[in-house]
Amino acid sequence: MHLEGLVRKGTAEQRLVRRALIVLELAGGASVIGTARTLGIDREQVALWRDRYLEGGVSALGKDRPRPGKPKTISKATEEAVLTLTRMTTPEGGTHWSVRTMAEVARVSPASVQRIWAAHGLKPHLIRTFKLSKDPKFEEKLVDVVGLYLDPPEKAIVICVDEKSQIQALDRTQPGLPMKKGRCGTMTHDYKRHGTTTLFAALNVLDGSIIGSCKERHRHEEFLAFLKQIDRRTPKDLDLHLVLDNYATHKHPDVKAWLQTKPRFHLHFVPTSCSWLNLVERFFAQITTKRIRRGSFDSVKELEDEIKDYLRIHNEDPKPFKWTASAEAIIEKVARCRAISETLH
Numbered sequence: 001m002h003l004e005g006l007v008r009k010g011t012a013e014q015r016l017v018r019r020a021l022i023v024l025e026l027a028g029g030a031s032v033i034g035t036a037r038t039l040g041i042d043r044e045q046v047a048l049w050r051d052r053y054l055e056g057g058v059s060a061l062g063k064d065r066p067r068p069g070k071p072k073t074i075s076k077a078t079e080e081a082v083l084t085l086t087r088m089t090t091p092e093g094g095t096h097w098s099v100r101t102m103a104e105v106a107r108v109s110p111a112s113v114q115r116i117w118a119a120h121g122l123k124p125h126l127i128r129t130f131k132l133s134k135d136p137k138f139e140e141k142l143v144d145v146v147g148l149y150l151d152p153p154e155k156a157i158v159i160c161v162d163e164k165s166q167i168q169a170l171d172r173t174q175p176g177l178p179m180k181k182g183r184c185g186t187m188t189h190d191y192k193r194h195g196t197t198t199l200f201a202a203l204n205v206l207d208g209s210i211i212g213s214c215k216e217r218h219r220h221e222e223f224l225a226f227l228k229q230i231d232r233r234t235p236k237d238l239d240l241h242l243v244l245d246n247y248a249t250h251k252h253p254d255v256k257a258w259l260q261t262k263p264r265f266h267l268h269f270v271p272t273s274c275s276w277l278n279l280v281e282r283f284f285a286q287i288t289t290k291r292i293r294r295g296s297f298d299s300v301k302e303l304e305d306e307i308k309d310y311l312r313i314h315n316e317d318p319k320p321f322k323w324t325a326s327a328e329a330i331i332e333k334v335a336r337c338r339a340i341s342e343t344l345h
Contacts, residue, residue, distance in 0.1 A: 078108060200215060
């Protein structure tokens with residue numbers, strides 16, 4: 001069974017092993033039929049590679065013979081021209097090439113353009129956005145925050161804090177259709193707005209639990225009230241290391257004055273344009289996908305009740321988000337990105 005499973009695999013290395021096993025079985029005195037039965041393959045295949053080995057020796061086992069087919073009609077120069085046009089230019093009146101616009105300019109068939117692009121991994125219709133932080137203390141802040149995730153201090157809790165503002169209570173104008181075989185569920189694009197709310201959330205990095213509160217606005221007064229809520233809901237004998245972004249309310253004089261009276265609070269700010277470094281953003285993505293985006297709410301109160309219910313269910317069996325990337329790996333990747341972005345293409 002082990003040999004049969006091995007010889008049926010399709011990688012180049014395993015095909016070579018299969019052919020070698022055929023030769024070894026035959027060299028050991030086995031018949032063609034016996035070798036085919038042992039290896040679980042057709043006897044025609046055994047005879048084929050026996051003859052190939054007798055004709056070309058061991059080197060013949062590592063490659064297939066040329067197969068018939070239509071000869072290549074696209075010249076190397078034409079292929080290079082398509083690649084150069086794709087990478088270095090844009091079509092007249094457009095921002096990127098399509099198969100048909102490129103085929104028209106290069107005077108080849110759309111199928112040929114598709115094959116050339118596929119062979120070189122080019123996908124002009126796709127684009128990815130990026131943003132590099134210009135924070136002069138980028139590395140210092142990055143190392144500080146990642147250090148909290150990978151090696152948290154003793155007798156302390158690491159908490160990621162942020163606000164998800166402007167969550168809209170959208171009431172769909174008509175119910176969608178349920179999914180069925182061959183069709184996904186539907187949701188009408190039309191809706192009525194009933195107002196917005198702001199979710200303040202604090203993620204315990206160790207156990208994944210959430211302290212959350214919905215508020216009408218997201219000024220420094222609401223943020224200060226949420227800090228007091230965190231103070232009440234956490235053990236008094238533990239220090240609190242809060243990971244925050246650079247929103248102005250987090251640095252308001254009233255907030256700083258209150259923090260002066262609470263020495264167990266330690267604030268760690270992520271670099272500018274680096275909200276991805278705050279793990280609570282991952283929770284915001286989760287609640288948006290699982291509860292808010294497809295929901296229909298006829299009032300802000302209903303929206304807030306649904307958010308509170310989601311928080312309750314989440315905290316019954318919380319799962320922490322595990323950070324794995326080291327600060328060194330992130331810095332190296334950002335350096336490569338900067339080098340590429342500064343290169344003249």
